[in-house]
Amino acid sequence: MFGKNNLHFVPDMDIFVALMEANHFNSRYRLPLPPQPLRFMNESDERFLKTGEEFLGILRRYGFHETSSLLDMGSAYGRLAYGILQGMNFQGRYLGLDILPKHVEWCRRTITPSHGNFQFEVLNIHNARYNPRGLFDARTYRFKIADDGFDYCALFSVFTHMYEPEIMNYLGEIKRILSPGGICVSTFFLFDEARLPALTDAKGSMSMKHLLNEHTRYHSAEDPLHAIAYQRDYMTGQIINFGFGLLECTYGTWAGDGHGTYQDLVVFKKS
Numbered sequence: 001m002f003g004k005n006n007l008h009f010v011p012d013m014d015i016f017v018a019l020m021e022a023n024h025f026n027s028r029y030r031l032p033l034p035p036q037p038l039r040f041m042n043e044s045d046e047r048f049l050k051t052g053e054e055f056l057g058i059l060r061r062y063g064f065h066e067t068s069s070l071l072d073m074g075s076a077y078g079r080l081a082y083g084i085l086q087g088m089n090f091q092g093r094y095l096g097l098d099i100l101p102k103h104v105e106w107c108r109r110t111i112t113p114s115h116g117n118f119q120f121e122v123l124n125i126h127n128a129r130y131n132p133r134g135l136f137d138a139r140t141y142r143f144k145i146a147d148d149g150f151d152y153c154a155l156f157s158v159f160t161h162m163y164e165p166e167i168m169n170y171l172g173e174i175k176r177i178l179s180p181g182g183i184c185v186s187t188f189f190l191f192d193e194a195r196l197p198a199l200t201d202a203k204g205s206m207s208m209k210h211l212l213n214e215h216t217r218y219h220s221a222e223d224p225l226h227a228i229a230y231q232r233d234y235m236t237g238q239i240i241n242f243g244f245g246l247l248e249c250t251y252g253t254w255a256g257d258g259h260g261t262y263q264d265l266v267v268f269k270k271s
């Protein structure tokens with residue numbers, strides 16, 4: 001009765017069930033999570049998935065839906081991509097860009113084969129902290145993306161590691177790349193007069209003691225791009241000067257006074 005074929009039936013059944021589940025449930029059961037050595041933010045599996053869920057929640061608040069198109073700038077090892085994969089039945093277009101080749105390659109190898117609408121591309125752009133050997137200059141780089149190509153752009157914890165002239169170029173490019181009405185969700189470290197005592201006395205979780213210029217401060221003397229902060233009104237003013245409509249500027253918890261996200265959340269719209 002229990003011959004060779006029956007024994008083989010069990011694993012076949014497993015595959016069948018897995019395929020069924022894949023059609024009805026989200027993908028977190030099918031895709032391996034990024035290996036620990038790639039996780040330079042050192043989070044646990046639970047934290048990794050939770051962060052992706054939080055990121056997706058913010059996008060959802062701004063109307064992100066199953067067929068939206070999203071440019072995830074600084075996609076790293078896929079926190080937002082996994083948030084989308086586990087949180088919704090996404091049929092739209094996702095493009096993750098990052099300057100870390102190994103991370104991009106891992107995402108491409110792991111996610112794209114089963115989810116062809118998730119694409120990942122590496123950018124050979126210089127960043128003193130993340131890609132010191134990068135060839136191209138973030139202050140002048142033009143992305144190989146058509147005008148009006150995406151409904152959404154996300155930059156979670158990316159402008160917190162970029163100098164102002166680089167951010168200005170990215171804002172111009174985002175303006176070009178977003179479709180009319182397109183929305184950019186970004187995070188920053190921001191400060192104002194009220195926040196300064198906490199940041200310079202290091203009462204918040206991330207001190208910003210070092211002054212680069214009147215509207216720029218940073219955490220580490222050795223590594224300014226570890227965490228760089230901008231004066232709030234100055235930065236939101238720049239965003240508005242680019243012709244964006246400012247939808248939200250909410251202080252996060254990093255300096256000990258805000259709520260919601262850890263970093264400060266800045267959302268703006270191409271009008």
Ligand SMILES: C[S@@+](CC[C@H](N)C(=O)[O-])C[C@H]1O[C@@H](n2cnc3c(N)ncnc32)[C@H](O)[C@@H]1O
Pocket residue numbers: 073074075076077078079080097098099100123125126127130138155156157158161162166
């Ligand atoms: C703190 S990580 C955040 C990664 C991801 N957004 C997340 O929250 O999981 C910062 C990321 O920004 C990327 N990055 C830094 N400079 C960049 C640039 N000029 N263009 C695109 N990505 C950049 C880094 O390579 C890194 O993956």
